[in-house]
Amino acid sequence: MTDPKHDSVTRTLSADLPERKKPGLFEVLNRPIRFPSFRKDKTFGESLESAEPKPERFARLRDRLRRTRQGLVSGLSGLFKGRKLDDEALEELESRLLLADVGVDVTNHLIRQLTERVSRQQLSDVTALLQALRDELLAILTPCQQPWRPSESRPYVILMVGVNGVGKTTTIGKLAQWLQTEGHSVLLAAGDTFRAAAVEQLQVWGERNHIPVIAQKSGADAASVIYDAIQAAKAREVDVVIADTAGRLHTQSNLMEELKKIKRVMGKVDPTAPHEALLVVDASTGQNALNQAVQFHEAVGVTGLILTKLDGTAKGGIVFAIARRLGLPIRFIGVGESIEDLRMFDAAEFVAALLDEEAGY
Known part of the structure; x- marks a missing residue:
């Protein structure tokens, strides 16, 4: 069931805007997110000057x-000042890595690599230690900074999965607004039919940004909702469909089976869909986020990750645990409530910010 006012909204919006040259979808998906101040007298390419210059973005x-x-590296320089890099120093670093939820596997790997370099007298002071730590952390994350998988299919279908409370619906709204700002039409599928509030929240995002939302009554078959959404997007020649799903626990097998059904039904409309299956995880849950990622990946073949709430936790090290365990692309990170706090993942920038380095801008 569709809201009939969306078609008129779309026509009104199109009538108000001059014809614009828009960048290609994969050009947009593979560059940093920018939320510009929209100006009607500019083309999309000309208007996409970042509202926040690079140095300010990095500082943020x-x-x-x-x-x-603070838990991982703050105070290390003072702690190790005048000391040799011995076993005791490495044990202190090991404790900090574990407290930051880097995880046992990654911590053992890092300490083993650093110990070998100390034994070869390649590291003589804390500055050299932190540089070596930076190199090792970057080696873990760089493989997770991957380009989006290209597809000629339209609409390009993004399936969003994750448990309740991770910020999935809010993230969908931010992604939709970003893609629309870049000139691409978007349609949202309210596939979380278990919670009326989730459908309402998605509809609010849609109304606020003049983005159509396909929804049915609470308790409707989620696969049917998403099927209708893709069909509607094809008919309207929409560029991107973003499909919400129920916030299921990774331990609930019946709900995980529903996700598999949704994927099968999508394939009836477009054998290549979904083109991305993005798992949203709350970084503040630490090792539980890793468990979720493993279970969802086994169930539905996750193609990318979005890590939210990195700003409110001392457990941001979980990023490294997930990266080393699964090697999945990390598409975005969330570091705050505002729309500008949804960031395209950049491994070098993330490690530099984590180690309190300058990014070289």
């Missing part, structure tokens, strides 16, 4: 990762 990211950084 560094500030938002403050709690994890």
